[in-house]
Amino acid sequence: MRIMGRPRALVAVLAACLLLAGCGSGPSQVTTALYLGDRHVSVDEVQGLIDKAVQEQPAARQLAQQHKADMLGREIVRQMIVHQMVTQTAQMDGVVVDPAQISQVMAQDPLAAPVSATNTDASQLAQQIVYRVRDHREVVSDQLLLQSLGAQYFDKLTVTFDYTSVVSDDGGANPVSMREKAFAKAQQMAADPAAAAKVIQADSASGQQTGVGEKVPAVQAPDLAGMVLFGVEPGTVVAFQPSSAQPVWIVAVVRARDLTTPQAVDQTSEPTSTQLAAIGQRLLQTYLQQAGLKVNPRYGVWDPAGLALAPSEAETTGLVLPVKGPAQP
Known part of the structure; x- marks a missing residue:
C-alpha cells in the first residue's frame, strides 16, 4: 500500500x-x-x-x-x-x-x-x-x-449498473420531495426482475438522464466508490444523492460487482487517504448484512446508504432494496 x-x-x-x-x-x-x-x-x-x-x-x-x-x-x-x-x-x-x-x-x-x-x-x-x-x-x-x-x-473494484435520475424542478428547494420521488422510483424498480428496465426505458423516453450497462471502476471514480452503489450485491436497487450540493438523486440497479479483476484503465489521480478509508468502510457493507446487525431502536435505525445511524426511517440518506422475484438468467 x-x-x-x-x-x-x-x-x-x-x-x-x-x-x-x-x-x-x-x-x-x-x-x-x-x-x-x-x-x-x-x-x-x-x-x-x-x-x-x-x-x-x-x-x-x-x-x-x-x-x-x-x-x-x-x-x-x-x-x-x-x-x-x-x-x-x-x-x-x-x-x-x-x-x-x-x-x-x-x-x-x-x-x-x-x-x-x-x-x-x-x-x-x-x-x-x-x-x-x-x-x-x-x-x-x-x-x-x-x-x-x-x-x-x-484497483480491482468495479460495478456495472443501469440507472435513472430524479432531478428537482425547483433547484432543490424541496429536498424531502426529491427523496420521496427517488424512493418511490427505487420501489418501482425493485418490484420484479424486469421492472427496472421498464422504468429506465420510460424515463429515457421522457428526457431523464439514464444509462444501461454502465461499468465504473473505482480507480476512475474514487469519490463514487465510497458510496452505496459500490457496496451492494448484484440484483440490488439503490437510491442515493451523490452530492448534497446538487439537486439530483440516482436510482440504480446493480447488475454486476467485481472485486478480483485489476482494471487496465487510466487513473486520473492517486486516491486520498480519506477516499481509501471511505472505500474500505463501504466494503464492510456486505459483511454487515451477513452478520445480521440489529440496533436498539433507542439509537435510531441503521442507514445502509450512509453506513450510519439515522434518527428515524424518514431521515435515512438513501434506500437499498433487493429485486423481488427470481433472478434473471
Whole structure:
C-alpha cells in the first residue's frame, strides 16, 4: 500500500483523515445497544462513553445542553459497529497494520486536543467528539485498517449498473420531495426482475438522464466508490444523492460487482487517504448484512446508504432494496 510506504507523511495523512472523514427490528433486550454476529454491546457501555464525552469535551456539553446528546449515542454505536467489522474483515482478508505505524501516529496524537465546536463542521462534530473519548490507539488502528482495506481493492473494484435520475424542478428547494420521488422510483424498480428496465426505458423516453450497462471502476471514480452503489450485491436497487450540493438523486440497479479483476484503465489521480478509508468502510457493507446487525431502536435505525445511524426511517440518506422475484438468467 503506497500510504504505508511513506512513514514521514503518515502522521499528517492520518490526522487529515481523522479530521475530515465522514465515515429492521432492534435487539429484544432493553439492556443491549446492538447485536453484531456473536458480539453485543450494552446500553451501559454506550452511556458510559456519552458521560465521558460530556465530562471531558466542551463541545459534548454544548450538545447535551441543546438536548442533542442522542447524536453522540448514534455516533458511538456507529463507530463500535465499524470497529468490530473492520477488525473481522481485515483478519479475513489478511490486512494488517504495522504496530510501529500506529505508535508513530500516537507519538503526535491528533486526537489529544478537545474538538472545537466553532471550528468543526456540524455534521462532523459528534464524530470528532467520539473519536476523542474512545481509545485513541484503537481509533488510529481502525482508520489505518480502513485505508489499507480500501487500497487492497481499489484497483480491482468495479460495478456495472443501469440507472435513472430524479432531478428537482425547483433547484432543490424541496429536498424531502426529491427523496420521496427517488424512493418511490427505487420501489418501482425493485418490484420484479424486469421492472427496472421498464422504468429506465420510460424515463429515457421522457428526457431523464439514464444509462444501461454502465461499468465504473473505482480507480476512475474514487469519490463514487465510497458510496452505496459500490457496496451492494448484484440484483440490488439503490437510491442515493451523490452530492448534497446538487439537486439530483440516482436510482440504480446493480447488475454486476467485481472485486478480483485489476482494471487496465487510466487513473486520473492517486486516491486520498480519506477516499481509501471511505472505500474500505463501504466494503464492510456486505459483511454487515451477513452478520445480521440489529440496533436498539433507542439509537435510531441503521442507514445502509450512509453506513450510519439515522434518527428515524424518514431521515435515512438513501434506500437499498433487493429485486423481488427470481433472478434473471
